[in-house]
Amino acid sequence: MTIVSVVQRTPLPVTALLWAETRPVVQAIFAVRYWVGALVVLAGGGAFGPAVVLGSLGWLLLTMSIYLVNGVSDLTADRANGSDRPLARGLIGAHGAVRVAWALAAASLLLTALTGTLALVLCAVAMGVLGWAYSVGPHPLKNSVAGTAVASAGGGLLTYLAGAAAAGGLPDGPYVAVFVLLALWMAVAGAAKDLGDRSGDEAAGRRTLPVVAGHRAATRVIAAGCLALGTTTVVVAGTWPEVLLPALVLCLGAVVVAVLALRTREDLPRALVRRPYRAFMVTQYAVNPALLLSVLV
Structure with missing residues (x-):
């Protein structure tokens, strides 16, 4: 990974810029996943203790480190796509961001170790390896369609399992099934993010779905994947009626993303091309509550 630092003067504190670079909206959904994993176990008889709180802080620091490294590795693509994030605008330096990322990762592992929960520590180590492998190394996972899907699904599932581990165990089968569906949702519908980034991804040498297959074929693959996932959620709800509500919300979101993807032309303004991705994010925020x-009702 080649790092080029161009830093401009800014009135904002460096900490605020670093936080903005980690993508607060994404950090929020990771926190939601962690706490959903924990609360599902707690509702089933798990124990709320310091491990849950320490684990949540440790997980936040870990995901922040992952997204800081990703921001550095994405500099070429982000600048080509006109990103307004601090690194792409030169408001913070890449070398400094990498140093902060290492510090955050170390602090995260320390906090998870202090919980004394081996399963949580293992989740954190796996998440750290997966998250950093997505962005750095001789063959970053983000440079292939399969690698991106594995990183997306794996990161989501590990976050749910981390919360569950901190609370003392695994949830019942129906909720594990929903966790898996939501992880697959990240891999399938999350690919919509790349629809608006094709030019920058090509400039950076990334082989995302739109780059490999072309825009039109990519929208069809995303739509088909979403509809297949929506159908699967109906089957899960039929098997376990207790998860009917989240399954229906996910199914509805899958249909919306599929329709928007099929109606998204490549020549539209970037804000409109990103509509399927925004629907993907809204669905995540809706399914978890x-x-x-x-669980609670």
Whole structure:
């Protein structure tokens, strides 16, 4: 990974810029996943203790480190795509961001170790390896369609399992099934993010789905994948009625993303090309509370 630092003067504190670079909206959904994993286990008889809180802080630091490294590795693509994130605009230096990322990762592992929960520590180590492998190394996972899917699904599932481990165990089968579906949702519908980034990804040498297959074929693959996942959620709900609510929300979101993807032309403004991705994010924020309601009600 080649790092080029061009730093401009800015009135904002460096800490605020670093936080903005980690993509707060994404950090929020990772926190939601962690706490959903923990609360599902707690509702089933798990124990709330310091491990849950320490684990949540450690997980936040870990995901922040992952996204800082990703921001550095994405500099070429982000600048080509006109990204307004601090690194791409030259408001913070790449070398400094990498140093902060290492510090955050170390602090994260320390906090998870202090919980005394081996399963949580193993989840954190796996997440760190997967997250950093997505962006750095001789063959970053982000440079292939399969690698991106593995990193997306794996990161989501590990986050749910980390929360569950911190609370003292694994949830029942129906909720594990929903966790897996939501992880697959990240891999399938999350690919919509790349629809608006094709030019920058090509410039950076990334072989994303739109780059490999072309825009039109990519939208069809995303739509087909979403509809297949939506159908699977109906089957899961039929098998385990207790997860009917989150399954229906996920199914509805899958249909919306599929329709938007099929209606998204490559020549539209970038904001409109990103509509399927925004629908993907909204669905994530809707399904997780629905999952909690199914546990608590």
